[in-house]
Amino acid sequence: MMALEYGDDIVVIDAGVMFPEDDMPGVDLVIQDISYLLERADRVRGILITHGHEDHTGALPFVLPRLNVPVYAPRLAHGLIEVKLRERRVLSKAELHEIEPDVPITLGAFEVEFFRVCHSIPDAMGLAIRTPAGLVIHSGDFKIDHTPVDNMPTDFARLAEICGEGVLLLMSDSTYAEVPGYTPSERLLDESLDRLIAAAPGRVMVATFASLISRVQQVINAAVAHGRKVAVVGRSMVDNVAMAQKMGYLWAPDGMIRPLAELKNLPPEEVLIITTGSQGEPTSGLVRIAKGEHRDIRVMPEDTIIVSASPIPGNEIVVARTIDNLLRKGAHVLHSGNADVHVHGHASREELKVFVRIVRPQFFVPVHGEYRHLVAHADLARTMGVPEDGVFVLEDGDVLEVSAEGGDIVDRFPCGHTFVSGPHLLDEDSDLLRDRQALSKDGIVVVALAVDPATGLLARDPRLRAHGFVEVADAQEMWVEAVQHLMDGLDRDWLLPDQEDELATKARELLGRFLYQRTRRRPTILPVVVPT
């Protein structure tokens, strides 16, 4: 998510989600903190969406209820966003516009033209934004595929024509800025999928991203070529395939895609199943199949299973576990580690050079990817002749001011993340997360303190309840001693009506020290004072 600001006008580019990391227990999604935009809501003219992936659209259901501005998106992204907003019941109030490539729209001081790029979803766009300060080019997520599956290559002619005006600022996709050479064309997979599916002795299952419509098309093409009928399994894959067919992004002969139940009567060598789970997502089709938990599909030893994706960083272990489970059931498994079954959707270094060369910007800001990718892309831009003082590696909250006269980072405002946790939005420094981490590490011990309100003294022995801490059988004796230790430590204390907190604090300290000495662990201690 980034904002372009001129005078009283702001346009926002993309509104994606990130997925939680290991140290964010109970967090479902991570979105950008949008306080800066909320404070200037009357100046935000719209949100421009470059393509339909979650990491570019997923925050809209959380952003739009708080910042209700028009959203401009290419046709397929528009369809995907509608589905998403309807699911979250925030569609009715949203203002969505479908854009056409090469047809400029005016948003305050900005004239925005979308131009076609290739990526791992159809209808991906870059942005050419004319501003009073000069022309800004944003690459979107892109690769240079001269032979894309949908026959819609990156529109270099239009890009070069636009850039003939002279470009003030280029913002370009850095995800693969450390990868040398060129990213292969999606077309490469036509041959390998065809070969692998031709050789499969029994059923074939292919797992890929539900949004990777062009891959689904390639799989269907191979199925057609080798006389297999296709079943689509997994909610998001079913939804996306249906929508892509309806919108004309996916084509299959009539009767080719069938309900799974109908395929049961066909011989295995005439069956192909397309499903989700290429990232090891716990509730996805492939993962349930691998665990033997899928309602309708059991793995058979003659099955050939193709995982047509590579693990996104952080998913390596769950993907590997899924592959291992499939192998245990005797299937033949082809994946990015042992076969040519996936190509990436982002430009590698030589493609990034082509892009910089065409655009020839005065200023360069690498976008998308981790910090090291931004740094690598910045270095690449410098070697391409962008002046040293024209390259800026920005972090969330940095304010870069550029004009033909010069550019500089002029401000930095606090801009963290917001965590989506069930129905709640949490600040990233919420105590909740720290508390959950502590709970998961060492568990909790509750100490109930019955206090006589008349005397302010303990009315009974404290009661202890542990959960997730140590196994009770290991520790009967320890708990008896812990109670005694609390009694000894608290016996001279009394409680005035307003001193519950002091008593609780004292009990927490006494018990915490005692348990650490005995176990070298620090469970969360939660005292509850109960007046008798």
Added chain:
Amino acid sequence: MMALEYGDDIVVIDAGVMFPEDDMPGVDLVIQDISYLLERADRVRGILITHGHEDHTGALPFVLPRLNVPVYAPRLAHGLIEVKLRERRVLSKAELHEIEPDVPITLGAFEVEFFRVCHSIPDAMGLAIRTPAGLVIHSGDFKIDHTPVDNMPTDFARLAEICGEGVLLLMSDSTYAEVPGYTPSERLLDESLDRLIAAAPGRVMVATFASLISRVQQVINAAVAHGRKVAVVGRSMVDNVAMAQKMGYLWAPDGMIRPLAELKNLPPEEVLIITTGSQGEPTSGLVRIAKGEHRDIRVMPEDTIIVSASPIPGNEIVVARTIDNLLRKGAHVLHSGNADVHVHGHASREELKVFVRIVRPQFFVPVHGEYRHLVAHADLARTMGVPEDGVFVLEDGDVLEVSAEGGDIVDRFPCGHTFVSGPHLLDEDSDLLRDRQALSKDGIVVVALAVDPATGLLARDPRLRAHGFVEVADAQEMWVEAVQHLMDGLDRDWLLPDQEDELATKARELLGRFLYQRTRRRPTILPVVVPT
């Protein structure tokens, strides 16, 4: 960990640890369940250690107190095991033997000869075990490095000589069985480290595995060549370097390795720091340096930092975060993603073929690596001519019986994992872990129920305390209603002296349903009954 059994004799090969996965909160280490061996303790003649890595030796401090048998290890591993057992205060009772390569030892029915292989630690060995049923070869962890840094290549001559007797069973390292070609020699890094260190304008820091003594030697050699003094930082690196120097596995000119404090007065281009943290370990040298939390080292913009390792699966994100933090401080960072700074320690497919060809076994069992690596290695062995019914992919607990007449999996006993959690050993199906996972996801709500023992009725309003659940500010009203809901639901209940559990269960159900309706989350509910 695996056991070889003949008649009344058992020998165990290696005793390693695994590291906990994301879904094992509070678990420090994972070891094998050794019930099978404990039940047959009087027959276990010893544990054979192939080399000094944690995943081959790390379980010894937990195994030996329960299964006190002799341990046979090569010289360096022997030294490392001593250090480890001393740390855990179990050295005095252990019986450790240092073995010599090519000198057979007799353990019951087994005659065991260690032979030299190359791996990413010096003194790595394979095993040739003569049994009454035939000769068994175990490769250990190995690669085929004809030019290793310590000039101790894999002893093919001896291996071929031994194998001339005819080999019943080969067990061979499968970790890289999916990787085509040959693993490069460690020697490759001499050139690249030399070039990178020569080109560095300021200080150089190199992070690698503390056990990768040959890499440390290469770094020291480059430091010598370019006039840099070396400081060693990080407890395990300091310990290992000291031990390796003492034992003669590492050589540096006098005065070359200096305390860090002494290097502060040298110009940056004469300084090189070797440290730990190549896997993003939270308390390691490099990670603390990257976070700006190291007591003595601050990153400077002219620093060149070399991460001479590649991330072990599961560590990708923490390693990437460390690299990003170093880049943010302006350092130049070289890592396996952008430079030739690491080679692996395991044999790739072509090397595995060489090994199978030399050994020519009757039976083949792939060992080490994930299940998919075992399957790939099994396939490779079949293509090398090992008969189809002579190849066995085994899982923990499988019992394979082999003799010249034939082989088969004849039994499978339950053999899970044991979790080391602080001072405790837990079964892998322990409730503790499930409880901790639930706590980390949704937190906990404690409900204290004050009950009048005379009447068996609630003496006061229940008290609720939430921790890690929802933010209090979001939910004041909800808590008031929750208390009322509990009162309404419990008001007709009374408590006989033995009915505390029933009351607790009822309260848990009432509150659980109420909170799920309100928040769509399921916190752990812990009722505590307090008699007044």
